[in-house]
Amino acid sequence: MDIRVLTPADIPHVQSTNITNLPENYFLKYYLYHALSWPQLSYVAVDVSRPKKTPYDPPKIVGYVLAKMEEEPVNGIQHGHITSLSVMRTHRRLGLAEKLMRQSQRAMVETFGAQYVSLHVRLANIAALRLYRDTLGFEVEKVESKYYADGEDAYSMKMDLTNLREALEDTYADEG
Amino acid sequence: MAPPPPQPLASKERSLFTQVVKNYENKQYKKGLKAADQILRKSPDHGDTIAMKALIINSQGNSEEAFALAKVALKNSMKSHVCWHVYGLLYRSAKNFEEAIKAYKFALKLEPESQQIQKDLALLQIQMRDYQGYVQSRRAILQQRTGWRQNWTALAVAQHLAGDLANAERTLTTYEETLKSPPPKTDTEHAEAILYKNSIIAEMGEDERALEHLDAAAKNNPDRASVMELRARYLLKLGRKEEAAKAYRLLLKRNAEYRAYFEGLQEALGLDKSNVEELKELYADVAKDNPRGDAATRIPLEFLQDDEFREAADQYLQRMLHKGVWSTFNNVKALYSDSKKRDTIQTLVEGYAAGNFSTQANGSTERQTNGDSDLFTPSVQYFLAQHYNYRLSRDLPKAMKYIDEALSSAPESVEYHMTKARIWKHYGNPQKAAELMEEGRALDARDRYINSKSAKYHLRNNENEAAIQNMGKFTRNEALGGPLGDLHDMQCVWYITEDGESYIRQGNLGLALKRFASISSIFEIWQEDQFDFHSFSLRKGQIRAYVDMMRWEDHLREHPFFTRAAISAARIYVMLHDQPDLAHAKLTNGVNGEKMDSAERKKAQKKAKKDQEKQAKEEAERKDSKKLAPVDQNGDPKKEDKDPKGEKLLQSSEPLVEAMKFITPLLEFSPKNIQAQQVGFEVFLRRKKYLLALRTLLASHALSPSDPTTHEQAIRLGQTFRIQTDPPDRKIQEVIAAEFDPVLPA
């Protein structure tokens, strides 16, 4: 399963993955808006093991993270935001979500100087909560009532990226 | 947007006119109309005012009236750039881009200094891929406003897309040279412009210079990942293997789940499939650094053979199955094209099922215990069920046996239900398949994935109502047209396509056409979507991503999402041509409903009545609930569908003309798709366009000389020529003799 940056050609299948997995869906143009504003931040997980059957076979997307920078950050503090993340049920337990998130977070720091990253998660989505809190180190900031169109509340979560920034600076010394 | 009108208006009216323009720009349409009417009471022939009124009326959704008014405006003021500009805007909004461009050009001739007209023209030129025209427009815009970086970048983009790479680079350099001091690191527009220029140098094939430029100008570029990738690629292309290898190793440290990096490293080290020992070491090194990674342990299964393969596959499979990774089978099935590997995997996993964990290659008989052994047994059963359900290793009774074993220990598992449903599907029993999927869905009602699968299986079993009810559990209830309306809005291509295909099976060609037409209109929206980015991307400064988007949009309709729907639609039109009666078939069983006995018919009628009542009730509820008026993605109000059942589509008087709307893009964008060529053949043959039919036949023949449909079509074309009472033009006969006879089956 390749983890690589999202390109415009991936978007129809990313959109398809999203509407197959999640209740929050978007027009293709909204994905384009992400890919053309912060092309470094969104990643896809792609099954590349199968040979192409036709010259037109699109990449087989099995997961994606759609991410952005906050356009008008409060107090000018740059920060990233995860708009949407999902992995096909058939491809869970491979750690894809975590790998996608880590690539995206690094690019937020590296390319746009993000200080932290935020996201929303449904109160009832225990699996996602576990991933963000226990695996990745997000903290619950607050509960936003009726955040979703169907009226469900959201945890507003946040992760400080200072440690990542410091770790990256060490790597740069190695990379020269 | 417009300067004061040229015709003399009294000063009060002049300021009113300015207000109309403002009102329009702020979308205060009612106020705008009121002010315009006020002017027109004094000067009823004032062209510019009439034009503005037309523009506002158009924005309110009344395009016909708007065009009529705009014509009046032009008649009154032939020489007004405002009138011509408005005329262009109306055409633009009606998506008649060619006429819009003409009108803008006229307006620009009358008012060469107008930035707004120039910009509107430029946007349409690039949307229409008039590259030369776009270069001219961008040059004019730059000359009017030289101090803005984006105007320079825009000219470079225009030159680049027009294929003039050298001048594109020169334009970017010229701007850089006007800078007094290097921009700060936080200037992302500048940083991106550097990498954009680098990509142009590379596109010219000058890898050496591209590398130099990268090292000199992009050392601290914030898009570090791009810089590292480009550097590795240039080094590799320049044959600087040692440095390239180093660069790829650094990339693998950043991301060890990307094949392109492994392949780059292999190439840099001069390794191919025969260098098994070196490759093993290379992958083992990366695997050591990434204990939780997959690629470094999975990829070697492709180049290892025999005992080495067995050993590596054993380790890989045991590790994954102990962790209970559901996708293990999906992740290895690509290896099955090698039947030896397929058999080895089968033997290994059957061995696990029998409690045999010996790893013969290293003599160890110890059972691997890294992981939860509670997960292991069901994982093995699940793997085997998928294995025996797979095309290249199919044995359905065995698949059923294993999935039932897995289910007996975990009757609540959604995954096992899904697999059992797939096994039923392969047994050719869509009803059992749909039942099983539905059982799975009920086990996890909050998961949309299983909900989607269940809906799909309902559709495969022609239960459209059950399918949409399922989907409705996750769609928004405020959408116009209920759950299906929401799926249209959200461009849910897979569902609409499956729904259409199901209607073909049921002989409901109207609804089938309706669905495929929806897919076509989704692609139109996707093509239109790029429009705003022609200006937005320049503001944002992310130029490489914009160029990527442009190139993707250029061949948007080669996407299988489009091809699949277009082929089906074209086939239906062929059927409608052959059997015009189908357009009036009402019953819903079999292609024309003949096979229904009276009980079935009664049932169908009852169901139809129920559906109708239900629809009416839902409609009433929607109207009652005073929900927000539905809008499209641009915030404009949506129109009600006047042909919800596709009856008008079905009764088209010229089905072959309709078919061409699908055939033309199919053959333009997917010429290598044999089904596209074959359905093209059917349409051309019926239109008596024999040379075009021959063209598709030659294309199919080149793609697959032994394809049975191609063979049959060749025979049919030959017969057509033979039995013609009216022999074709001598020149056509000559072409046929020269081009057709060689492929004509003996």
Add this chain to the structure above:
Amino acid sequence: DREDPAPLPTSAEDRKAAAAMSSLEGRGGDDDDAAAKPNKEIDQEALGKAISRLELADKAGTVAAGEKKTKEKEEVEKRAKIKVDQADVTLLVEELDLSKGKATELLKANEGDAVKAMRGFVRAAA
């Protein structure tokens, strides 16, 4: 304040997406530029020179284009000399779904030989 406003989505998640979509629209033109100030770090003298270079390049471009034009002209003249039978044009328009212009072009590219033109065309997709 719009008087016919598009309804505001009720949920925060939707509002975010709607705001982004409307930011894409960019209806105004000159206003965009007013918001984005010209770069102050530009050396005006250098800019002046750059522009005159651009104009020169423009002229050179026109000259080059002119040369290209003469070449094209020659090509056009050469093609103009090729005799095309109007009956052949009609035949190609009819048989190959081409416009009159395209059909004429195709015939001229094949020295006016209709059979050759049609043979090339039917083989092109294979």
